[in-house]
Structures are given as C-alpha cells and as structure tokens.
Amino acid sequence: MEVFRQVAAAFGRRGIPKGMEERVPPGQYVTPKMPVMSMGTTPGIDLATWRLRLFGEVERETELTWAEWESLARIEVTADFHCVTQWSRLNVGWEGVPASRVLDLAQPTASARFAMLHCYDGYTANIDVEALRSPDVLFAHRMDGAPLEGQHGGPLRLVVPSRYGWKSAKWVSGVEFMTDDRPGFWEELGYHMRGDPWREERFRGWR
Numbered sequence: 001m002e003v004f005r006q007v008a009a010a011f012g013r014r015g016i017p018k019g020m021e022e023r024v025p026p027g028q029y030v031t032p033k034m035p036v037m038s039m040g041t042t043p044g045i046d047l048a049t050w051r052l053r054l055f056g057e058v059e060r061e062t063e064l065t066w067a068e069w070e071s072l073a074r075i076e077v078t079a080d081f082h083c084v085t086q087w088s089r090l091n092v093g094w095e096g097v098p099a100s101r102v103l104d105l106a107q108p109t110a111s112a113r114f115a116m117l118h119c120y121d122g123y124t125a126n127i128d129v130e131a132l133r134s135p136d137v138l139f140a141h142r143m144d145g146a147p148l149e150g151q152h153g154g155p156l157r158l159v160v161p162s163r164y165g166w167k168s169a170k171w172v173s174g175v176e177f178m179t180d181d182r183p184g185f186w187e188e189l190g191y192h193m194r195g196d197p198w199r200e201e202r203f204r205g206w207r
C-alpha cells in the first residue's frame with residue numbers, strides 16, 4: 001500500500017506529475033509505463049534482409065540496408081508520447097537518426113507534401129512532410145537507453161512527438177512520398193488525417 005501512497009503523493013489529477021500539467025494535452029492521463037499498442041502481432045524481422053525504402057515523389061529512390069543505417073549519425077531526443085486511447089507517457093528517451101536527414105537521402109520533390117509510412121506488419125499511417133521535418137522527429141532504434149524492443153517497433157520505428165502515437169509507425173519498412181494526402185490504416189477507419197493531440201484531433205469530422 002505504501003507504493004500507492006507514494007504514487008498519490010507524486011502524481012496529481014489524471015496522474016499528471018505536479019508542475020507538468022501544461023505538458024499533457026486535453027483529455028489525456030499520464031502513465032509511468034509505456035503500454036504496447038499493436039493492431040496485430042510483432043513481426044519477425046531479419047536484419048540481414050531488413051530494408052528502409054524511400055520512394056514515390058523523390059529525386060532519388062533510396063533503399064537502406066541495416067549496415068547503411070548504422071553508418072548514419074545519431075541523435076538523442078527526449079519526448080512525451082500521446083496515444084489517442086488517452087494515455088500519455090512523459091520523457092521517453094529515443095536514439096536514432098533525424099527524419100529530416102533520412103528525407104534528404106531521397107530528396108522528396110517540391111510537390112511531395114504528404115507521406116505514407118509503410119510497416120512490416122502491413123500497417124500504414126499518413127503524415128504531412130512538414131511534420132516529418134520537425135527537429136524532434138526521428139527514426140529510432142533505441143528507447144530508454146536500450147535497443148528498441150520488438151514489441152515497441154524494433155529494429156526501427158518512427159517517432160513523431162507532435163502527433164498522436166498511431167502516426168509513430170513501428171517496424172517501419174518504407175516511406176512513400178505523395179503529392180496528395182491519402183488515409184492510412186487507422187485514418188481509413190475514421191481517425192484524423194493529421195492527429196495533433198494539442199487540437200485533440202482524434203477522429204475525422206470530430207474536430
């Protein structure tokens with residue numbers, strides 16, 4: 001029971017640590033652990049055949065092997081993670097390569113305003129290219145100081161702190177650049193095309 005008293009003392013309403021209220025978007029509560037949210041099972045991925053493919057509206061179609069991935073310079077980003085099912089986990093530590101750096105390898109054309117993220121589990125998510133270029137967006141292969149676990153998207157996932165968690169594609173296999181927006185897996189089922197948690201863009205037509 002002591003542990004509950006300690007938690008109650010450290011966390012206020014909706015589990016939000018005192019003084020961090022402004023970090024939690026409307027309608028979200030804070031959880032200390034990172035839940036696993038997957039539409040199916042964790043795919044088995046062999047690093048020997050793993051590829052990240054950048055294609056569509058690009059100047060240079062690009063396919064990276066794991067060895068090529070490992071040669072890129074990494075950054076560390078600490079960011080909050082907001083799932084549309086209302087949990088937020090604060091201060092997740094990520095390590096990986098800035099998305100803007102990855103984009104530069106393929107050079108999306110001037111008309112490439114949107115992207116579709118493709119994943120090894122068949123999942124897709126759409127996102128605007130401007131959001132991908134934000135300095136806190138990265139393709140991450142490490143989380144909280146350890147190699148990214150399979151259930152959290154290892155070997156590689158996208159992390160987009162400024163969007164609900166469903167845009168942070170796990171087991172990413174490709175980025176397709178597009179001139180026009182197109183719904184991904186959840187967006188097809190009614191989730192918002194943009195999904196900004198600060199505007200509470202959970203469902204399409206809702207906000």
Ligand SMILES: Nc1nc2c(c(=O)[nH]1)N[C@H]1C(S)=C(S)[C@@H](COP(=O)(O)O)O[C@H]1N2
Nearest residue numbers: 035036037038039083119123152165166170
């Ligand atoms: N490939 C893939 N990526 C995915 C998902 C998925 O089912 N498949 N689920 C999304 C959802 S809804 C959320 S909230 C986050 C959850 O990440 P986590 O399981 O590491 O907490 O991953 C997102 N990325």
Ligand SMILES: [Mo]
Nearest residue numbers: 083084165166
């Ligand atoms: Mo989610």
